[in-house]
Amino acid sequence: MSKARIALVGMPNTGKSTLFNRLSGASARVGNWPGMTVELEIARLLVGARMVELVDLPGLNNLHGFSEDERIARHFLETQPLDALIVVLNATQIERQLAFALQIKQLGLPLVLVLNMADEAIRRHVLIDREALEKALGHPVCLISAKYGHGTQAVRQALETVLHENAPSSDALQPRSTQIQALLEDDNIELQTTALLAEAVRTPQTPATTYTDRIDSLLLHPGLGIVAFFFILLGLFQIVYSIGAPLQELLGEALEGAKTDWIAPLLAPLPAALTSFLLDGLYDGVGTVATFLPIILTFYLVMSAVEDSGYMARAAFLMDALMSRMGLDGRAFVMQIMGFGCNVPAVMGTRVLRNPLQRRLSMLIIPFSLCSARLQVFLFFTTAVFSPQAAPWVLLSFYVLSFLVAFLTAFIWRGQVGEQEPLVMELPPYRYPTFTYLALQALREAGQFLRGAGGFIIAGVAIIWLLTHLPWGVTPASPQSWAGQIASLTAPLFEPLGINNLLSIALMFGFVAKEVVVGALAVIYGAGPNELAGVVARSMDWRQAYSFMLFTLLYTPCLATLATIRRESRSLKFTLASMAWSVAVAWLASFAFYQIVTR
Amino acid sequence: MKPSAPTLTLTQLDQIPVGMTATVCYIEAQTEMTARLRALGIKPGNQISVVRCAPLSGPLQIRAGQTDIILRRTEAAAIHVNPAF
Secondary structure: OOOEEEEEEEOOOOOHHHHHHHHHOOOOEEEEOOOOOOEEEEEEEEEOOEEEEEEEOOOOOOOOOOOHHHHHHHHHHHHOOOOEEEEEEEHHHHHHHHHHHHHHHOOOOOEEEEEEOHHHHHHOOOEEOHHHHHHHHOOOEEEOEOOOOEOHHHHHHHHHHHHHHOOOOHHHHOOOHHHHHHOOOOHHHHHHHHHHHHHHEEOOOOOOOOHHHHHHHHHOOOOHHHHHHHHHHHHHHHHHHHHHHHHHHHHHHHHHHHHHHHHHHHHOOOOHHHHHHHHHHHHHHHHHHHHHHHHHHHHHHHHHHHHHHOHHHHHHHHHHHHHHHHOOOHHHHHHHHHOOOOHHHHHHHHHHOOOHHHHHHHHHHHHHOOOHHHHHHHHHHHHHHOOOOOHHHHHHHHHHHHHHHHHHHHHHHHHHHOOOOOOEEEOOOOOOOOHHHHHHHHHHHHHHHHHHHHHHHHHHHHHHHHHHHOOOOOOOOOOOOHHHHHHHHOHHHHHHHOOOHHHHHHHHHHHHOHHHHHHHHHHHHOOOOOOHHHHHHHHOOHHHHHHHHHHHHHOOOOHHHHHHHHHHHOOHHHHHHHHHHHHHHHHHHHHHHHHHHHO | OOOOOOOOOOEEHHHOOOOOEEEEEEEOOOHHHHHHHHHOOOOOOOEEEEEEEOOOOOOEEEEEOOEEEEEOHHHHOOEEEEEOO
16 A cells, blocks of 8 residues: 655644654654755654654644744645644643644645643643544544653554545645635634634633742742843753763773774774874764764753753743844853853754744854863963963953854844844743653754764864875974965964964864864974973963964864754855854954054 | 724733733734734733733733743734723
């Protein structure tokens, strides 16, 4: 029998994706669709005797919405052949969501109506007569709790019945755009909804005070709420990086150990140049990619817990007054802060912003967050060049500058977001996140990072290796290497900043990863790890050191961040433009600083 | 869609004090915005209340039936309501 295709549709916050994961297990993958600019999640599952392709569509409020998500979902419904639909509603809000189901019903496709969060509905005294609703609607209705897996079997059975009764017809292939157009301003639906609700649903007159209200009276309090917000943010940051960073370090050491103990001896018979390329170019490139995985995994576990708990919408509420002036909302602020640990997951996290232009603005400013890799460079330079009394203040000044430049950048480019999208969103009740679902999500994100950004990073590492090792025979990263030659060519650009040739070679390494800058300096200056601080302190004054650090803070995030920006924005042009902006800002800032202090 | 009762005192949602309930009379916004608000339960005839407002003239938290919604003051100003005294 032929393969059937079914789409999952529903309003935002109805647990649609949770149901998708329940039905699909771990078989989901992302797929591209002809004529569509986004990836949608698809899973194959066996329903009865038929193979079914299940597609998870983004949440939509109605069939004529203006958000990017709604446009995508509508476009999919208009153009793709479909055999049936699963409409997911939040059972507690059936009063307002039922109209959506009726709109979808007008498409004329076979459908199964799923009322999710049935357990929560009972707690809130929302009573639904499933059979009466089913009879009045003429479609199967299932009451489920996708989070706890209650009732998902009934959904499968209903699907099987629906597919069995509606043998594949040519109807599945007909475009439905005309039908969608005809739905605009349909008052008839309003009347039907009222009739259906009267027949099958009882809702309490006044919603009872819930635990959510009690928590919100603290967490959304005008004064205490902001304090709590920063504490929560600090807590999240600590969790992600106190778990993720040591894992990252361990993995790095393990990879380094494997390199010297196993792989190097194995490659010994090969010519030296090739061995060096394989080990210091390719292997280190792969290693760079791999060491980001622990951070991405922990980041996603924590962030999806925050999002599922309902707190992300609260962050938007609390920080909107500040962020709306920069064309963003409070969720962008959360990602900006998370960027202080590592820019890569923060850029991936901008997916919570559903407007693509807002996402780009957020991706433009996250790379200015002083990440832990840059912190290593600053710690080295501040202790080597500045007095112990001055060092903490120097460091603090970089944190302040990091915020300033990010917000200034957003302020300057906020016009590009276009007319500000209105902030109208649901504030969901607090819910317990479910761990298995989170873990699945985190693993999937890590996999996407590997596939989407891995190749780009490895290529970049290999290019930098070539620049610093060619022509054959020169001392790596010496003034005679290609990198050294580029540095002397660009010297007129860097001299006004107080950055000498040796330091600008180190900046080329910093393009790959800021973690390697200090190590690269040791190679460039030919100094051992213990002598480097002394050598650096003798070779530059505080002005040059500060200017170098300022440039390092701003000029470009690491290659992994760039690769992630490219993947997330799906635009090489935007990625290059964002890099050009950072480099320009860095040059101007360092130039202004160095010229003023040396006057 | 304006109700015809002569005793109505219409005001905009952003003018309603926190904790007060009001009835939506009409929405003065583009079709899409009206549709989104309607989907969230803000439509003529429905009772809504202002739960709280965010600091520094931030967004409002509105309760419509079983749903809580956040929206900026500019959007709230487009919603004309009749406060229930």
